[in-house]
Amino acid sequence: MTATLHRLPDLVPPPTELPPRTAALRADVRAFLAEEQMAGRWTPRADVWLSGWDERFSRELGRRGWLGMTIPKEYGGHGASALDRYVVTEELLAAGAPVAAHWIADRQIGPTLLRFGTEEQRQRFLPGIARGEVYFGIGMSEPDAGSDLAAVRTRADRVDGGWELTGTKVWTSGAHHAHAFFALARSAPRDERHRHAGLSQFIVLLDAPGVQIRPIPLLTGAHHFNEVVFDRVFVPDDMVLGEIGAGWKQVTSELAFERSGPERFLSTFPLLVALVGELAGSAGAEREIGGLVARLWTLRRMSLAVAGSLESGEAPELAAAVVKELGTRYENEVIDVARLLVTTPPDPGAEAGFARLLADAVLHAPGFTLRGGTNEVLRGIVARGLGLR
Amino acid sequence: MTTSVNQELQELAESVFGDAASSDTGFDAALWRTLEETGLARLTLPAGAGGSEGTLEDAAVVLAAAGAHAARVPLVETDLLAGWLLHAAGVPLPDGPLTAVAGELEVDGTTVRGELRRVPWARAVAGVAVLTGAHVVLLDPGAAEITEGTNLAEEPRDTVRVDGPAAAVVAAPDGVAAELRLRGALGRALLLAGAARGALAAGVRYAGERVQFGRPIGRFQAVQQQLALAAGEVAAASAAASAAARAAADAGFAAPSTRLAVAAAKSRTGEAAGAVARIAHQVHGAIGFTREHDLRLWTTRLWAWREEDGSDAEWNAELGSTVLAAGPSGLWPLITGS
Numbered sequence: 143m144t145a146t147l148h149r150l151p152d153l154v155p156p157p158t159e160l161p162p163r164t165a166a167l168r169a170d171v172r173a174f175l176a177e178e179q180m181a182g183r184w185t186p187r188a189d190v191w192l193s194g195w196d197e198r199f200s201r202e203l204g205r206r207g208w209l210g211m212t213i214p215k216e217y218g219g220h221g222a223s224a225l226d227r228y229v230v231t232e233e234l235l236a237a238g239a240p241v242a243a244h245w246i247a248d249r250q251i252g253p254t255l256l257r258f259g260t261e262e263q264r265q266r267f268l269p270g271i272a273r274g275e276v277y278f279g280i281g282m283s284e285p286d287a288g289s290d291l292a293a294v295r296t297r298a299d300r301v302d303g304g305w306e307l308t309g310t311k312v313w314t315s316g317a318h319h320a321h322a323f324f325a326l327a328r329s330a331p332r333d334e335r336h337r338h339a340g341l342s343q344f345i346v347l348l349d350a351p352g353v354q355i356r357p358i359p360l361l362t363g364a365h366h367f368n369e370v371v372f373d374r375v376f377v378p379d380d381m382v383l384g385e386i387g388a389g390w391k392q393v394t395s396e397l398a399f400e401r402s403g404p405e406r407f408l409s410t411f412p413l414l415v416a417l418v419g420e421l422a423g424s425a426g427a428e429r430e431i432g433g434l435v436a437r438l439w440t441l442r443r444m445s446l447a448v449a450g451s452l453e454s455g456e457a458p459e460l461a462a463a464v465v466k467e468l469g470t471r472y473e474n475e476v477i478d479v480a481r482l483l484v485t486t487p488p489d490p491g492a493e494a495g496f497a498r499l500l501a502d503a504v505l506h507a508p509g510f511t512l513r514g515g516t517n518e519v520l521r522g523i524v525a526r527g528l529g530l531r
Numbered sequence: 532m533t534t535s536v537n538q539e540l541q542e543l544a545e546s547v548f549g550d551a552a553s554s555d556t557g558f559d560a561a562l563w564r565t566l567e568e569t570g571l572a573r574l575t576l577p578a579g580a581g582g583s584e585g586t587l588e589d590a591a592v593v594l595a596a597a598g599a600h601a602a603r604v605p606l607v608e609t610d611l612l613a614g615w616l617l618h619a620a621g622v623p624l625p626d627g628p629l630t631a632v633a634g635e636l637e638v639d640g641t642t643v644r645g646e647l648r649r650v651p652w653a654r655a656v657a658g659v660a661v662l663t664g665a666h667v668v669l670l671d672p673g674a675a676e677i678t679e680g681t682n683l684a685e686e687p688r689d690t691v692r693v694d695g696p697a698a699a700v701v702a703a704p705d706g707v708a709a710e711l712r713l714r715g716a717l718g719r720a721l722l723l724a725g726a727a728r729g730a731l732a733a734g735v736r737y738a739g740e741r742v743q744f745g746r747p748i749g750r751f752q753a754v755q756q757q758l759a760l761a762a763g764e765v766a767a768a769s770a771a772a773s774a775a776a777r778a779a780a781d782a783g784f785a786a787p788s789t790r791l792a793v794a795a796a797k798s799r800t801g802e803a804a805g806a807v808a809r810i811a812h813q814v815h816g817a818i819g820f821t822r823e824h825d826l827r828l829w830t831t832r833l834w835a836w837r838e839e840d841g842s843d844a845e846w847n848a849e850l851g852s853t854v855l856a857a858g859p860s861g862l863w864p865l866i867t868g869s
Contacts, residue, residue: 147549147599147600147728147729147732147733148733148735148736149732150728150731150732150735150765153766154766154767154769154770156773157770157773157774157777159777159781165869168867168869169869232867236866237863415859415863416859418854418855418859418862419859422855422858422859427851427855428847428848428849428850428851428855429844429847429848429851430847430851431850431851431855432794432846432848432850432851432852433798433802433851435795435850435851435865435866436771436794436798436802436843436847436850437799438866439791439792439795439799439866440767440771440774440795440796440799441767442867443770443771443774444770447774464762464763464766467759467763468763468766468767518756520759521756521760521763522752522756522759524759525755525756525758525759527762528758528759529735529739530735530739530749530750530754530755530758531750531755
């Protein structure tokens with residue numbers, strides 16, 4: 143036997159505990175959510191960060207200081223830590239609350255503007271994001287560029303005082319309601335040897351002349367996705383995000399944030415809650431339920447460990463990819479176990495309860511393991527981390 | 532964050548267990564001596580019991596390394612179980628390796644009678660600590676009849692038959708039965724996480740060395756995807772086991788949050804064990820299925836240990852009962868511990 147084991151990369155950061163001060167915050171959020179539900183303002187749903195668009199709810203969260211939490215106070219935020227934000231986020235998702243309107247703005251846009259945005263851009267957008275009044279989309283995928291993001295063809299041509307964008311973006315969630323989005327575009331001709339070079343990010347207002355937004359209905363018929371077409375859309379110099387040519391680096395630097403949060407394993411949690419409700423008073427399902435809870439508890443510890451690592455300034459991309467890969471498969475496992483234990487058929491027309499949550503979960507499940515990097519791509523990232531590629 | 536103390540401990544453990552690694556079976560006396568010299572043998576025990584006064588988080592680091600190198604020593608048994616139990620009961624600890632078991636013995640004054648099954652490492656230890664009903668009993672293996680048995684990894688799991696005076700019989704302190712069980716499960720989960728890492732490391736190494744179709748098999752996406760899945764399981768096992776160690780260190784074993792953490796960790800590491808062993812063997816092909824290859828050192832431990840100290844099925848049943856008793860509104864508070 144060889145004395146030295148083959149060295150493996152760090153697949154998960156050390157355990158992180160939430161600071162004790164977050165207990166009061168958690169209790170406040172829980173009390174608020176209970177009050178909202180008692181008043182019948184919304185019904186818990188699965189996959190709420192895609193489907194739960196509710197601007198009143200987002201503004202109410204903003205009023206309470208629960209959006210833009212990590213944005214510094216001078217930009218209308220609250221200067222809280224990422225772990226405080228983590229607590230609020232996981233409480234909202236666990237309750238199945240309608241978080242879609244502010245979701246992308248709060249999760250990605252705020253932190254990215256703080257990192258790469260100009261002072262003017264921060265002043266312009268951050269206060270509205272923290273108030274829950276300004277909503278964003280993300281313009282990355284294109285008809286011929288999904289997993290292979292470097293293949294984007296949307297062109298940014300230099301013109302007097304700015305850039306002109308021409309091309310098509312797809313799967314843009316919420317573009318029909320949102321105010322703006324970050325568009326990844328090619329600002330220099332493609333070079334096959336350096337495929338990631340020549341990409342840039344632009345802040346595009348979705349009501350700008352030349353922007354067309356067309357629905358791409360989900361298989362359920364619901365309208366969340368859109369195609370966004372640019373026909374020579376003018377983007378002034380002051381709306382370039384970060385550096386021209388640094389788009390790839392900027393986009394990928396956010397992945398550890400985007401891939402490791404609680405939304406990567408809680409999309410079907412409201413179904414698990416309903417399942418426990420259906421099984422109340424019956425015996426025989428303990429092992430299956432225990433297995434789901436053991437996996438969920440573990441995923442949350444992994445996700446928290448990445449959050450703690452991010453908070454201390456590291457970028458554990460490999461560990462984040464692992465969380466998303468395991469977490470999104472777990473979201474599907476909840477559906478499988480629910481079907482195994484309860485024979486109530488899914489009912490997309492039901493107002494609420496197990497049958498409705500099961501219907502939504504089943505119909506939304508294909509998206510879990512696709513959005514934000516498919517599981518096959520994520521496993522490729524892990525294989526690279528293991529030194530196999 | 533990993534403290535520098537932890538880093539040093541990790542390096543020490545890696546070198547101690549790495550140097551001792553071999554494909555033999557049976558108790559590794561030389562390694563045990565090294566563990567005693569370095570203070571790792573009784574890491575978490577108080578100085579009064581010959582211990583190093585380390586935390587359970589320190590133990591987590593050391594046990595993960597022991598599992599990763601398939602160490603052949605009763606480390607969990609000596610430090611986390613027998614040492615703790617005897618010390619809690621006020622019984623002076625014998626020198627050398629120890630083991631512990633919960634079982635049934637007839638106790639009459641200082642005389643004990645009965646049979647204890649599947650006692651880990653009984654043939655190799657200086658003392659067997661038994662938690663039996665209302666008593667903590669210390670047995671001298673020399674005064675017992677030992678019938679050798681093994682688990683799937685060829686580790687000693689012996690039958691101990693006694694009929695005569697014990698080395699010590701004292702009243703069991705309150706709560707030790709529940710804590711002994713949780714300590715066993717936590718120790719086993721940490722070893723499992725380590726063994727899973729060892730099996731993955733072996734698979735990654737082999738995939739980089741074995742050439743077929745003109746390139747290392749690790750260049751094939753089918754193999755990469757499988758190893759990535761195994762890596763995910765290793766990550767989950769490590770995260771679960773180390774988070775449970777931290778929970779126990781922070782809140783103690785009596786806290787409901789620790790009970791949940793240990794149950795989840797033993798369940799999750801047990802689940803990972805099967806998946807990682809399967810993928811490691813698939814990647815190795817036929818050679819890993821032979822005695823001459825070392826892969827079995829990790830995979831047989833994964834298969835053996837997932838059943839010990841409560842299988843994933845048992846801990847899942849317990850977790851599920853807790854969850855169903857708490858009802859739908861109690862599920863999320865259980866997960867978050869508040």
